[in-house]
Amino acid sequence: MKSGFACFVGRPNAGKSTLTNALVGSKIAIASAKPQTTRHVVRGIRNTEDSQLILVDTPGLHRPRTLLGERLNDLVYQTWSEVDVIGVCLPASQRIGPGDTFLVSEIAKLDKVPTLVALATKSDLVSKARLAEHLVKIASLEEELGIRWASIIPVSALTGDQVDDVADELVKLLPEGPRYYPDDTVTDEPTETRIAELIREAVLEGVRDELPHSVAVMIDEMGQREGRPADRPLLDIFASMVVERDSQKGIIIGHRGERLKAVGTAARTQIAELVGMPVHLDLHVKVLKDWQRSPKFLDRLGF
Numbered sequence: 001m002k003s004g005f006a007c008f009v010g011r012p013n014a015g016k017s018t019l020t021n022a023l024v025g026s027k028i029a030i031a032s033a034k035p036q037t038t039r040h041v042v043r044g045i046r047n048t049e050d051s052q053l054i055l056v057d058t059p060g061l062h063r064p065r066t067l068l069g070e071r072l073n074d075l076v077y078q079t080w081s082e083v084d085v086i087g088v089c090l091p092a093s094q095r096i097g098p099g100d101t102f103l104v105s106e107i108a109k110l111d112k113v114p115t116l117v118a119l120a121t122k123s124d125l126v127s128k129a130r131l132a133e134h135l136v137k138i139a140s141l142e143e144e145l146g147i148r149w150a151s152i153i154p155v156s157a158l159t160g161d162q163v164d165d166v167a168d169e170l171v172k173l174l175p176e177g178p179r180y181y182p183d184d185t186v187t188d189e190p191t192e193t194r195i196a197e198l199i200r201e202a203v204l205e206g207v208r209d210e211l212p213h214s215v216a217v218m219i220d221e222m223g224q225r226e227g228r229p230a231d232r233p234l235l236d237i238f239a240s241m242v243v244e245r246d247s248q249k250g251i252i253i254g255h256r257g258e259r260l261k262a263v264g265t266a267a268r269t270q271i272a273e274l275v276g277m278p279v280h281l282d283l284h285v286k287v288l289k290d291w292q293r294s295p296k297f298l299d300r301l302g303f
């Protein structure tokens with residue numbers, strides 16, 4: 001029995017969340033077209049008869065400007081040093097740049113460097129020739145940065161090409177160990193956190209480019225409606241979306257509340273699928289100036 005922990009690192013938009021989802025086969029991390037959406041440590045679990053691969057999703061590393069930034073960075077280094085394998089995602093569609101080399105050199109500085117696998121993500125976006133060039137460049141990072149790749153694998157989470165190879169390789173690199181989680185678990189995140197993430201994803205989808213990444217979602221109250229017939233349950237969810245400015249509140253709500261309505265509908269459908277029953281979703285938008293700098297609020301959000 002092989003079992004252990006792995007995480008994916010890479011620049012924003014490198015395809016980490018999408019690959020996690022493809023490996024686990026369940027929607028657990030936020031995948032959106034906007035960078036830097038991954039805030040929570042999300043574990044996805046891939047089980048086979050003789051292995052358990054536990055994927056830990058970390059936020060990206062940033063120059064910290066707020067307390068949130070500092071806490072997230074601490075979390076990143078901590079996660080890196082705790083996993084067995086790190087999959088470094090280097091999208092084939094982009095040239096390897098200073099952001100990538102910075103990341104890898106930070107990992108190389110850890111006291112105990114985990115096993116490293118290079119993943120040439122989004123392989124579907126480029127020609128064979130360009131992919132080959134990319135793989136050569138990745139290989140040259142060994143010498144440039146003083147690291148060693150256990151392997152270099154091109155993968156497309158979108159088409160599914162080589163996703164199984166990535167899984168097999170990661171499992172191969174895990175130590176012998178027990179099944180840490182029952183084999184029907186795909187994530188150990190509390191349902192409430194997953195619901196908050198589904199709402200946050202819907203918010204970001206709705207407003208594309210206008211909205212910065214300063215939206216937090218909190219579940220204020222959640223419970224099954226009382227007095228419903230057993231075969232027609234209903235889950236009540238009261239949630240707040242917290243933004244930093246009035247103008248952002250306006251963007252989320254939209255003209256005559258149309259955007260907020262669309263966000264609610266999208267989120268409700270996803271949540272109902274997750275919890276297996278119809279959902280009544282009550283969404284509020286709150287303005288909390290500088291929430292990213294407030295220790296009290298960050299504590300409440302679990303950062």
Ligand SMILES: Nc1nc2c(ncn2[C@@H]2O[C@H](COP(=O)(O)OP(=O)(O)OP(=O)(O)O)[C@@H](O)[C@H]2O)c(=O)[nH]1
Pocket residue numbers: 010011012013014015016017018019030031032033034035036037038060121122123124125155156157158159
């Ligand atoms: N063509 C193609 N697009 C992909 C692939 N994987 C991810 N994408 C797209 O790339 C974008 C970013 O993917 P994510 O999985 O959210 O990237 P991430 O690295 O988790 O991003 P952050 O959370 O911002 O760090 C999304 O629009 C995905 O649909 C792939 O294999 N092929």
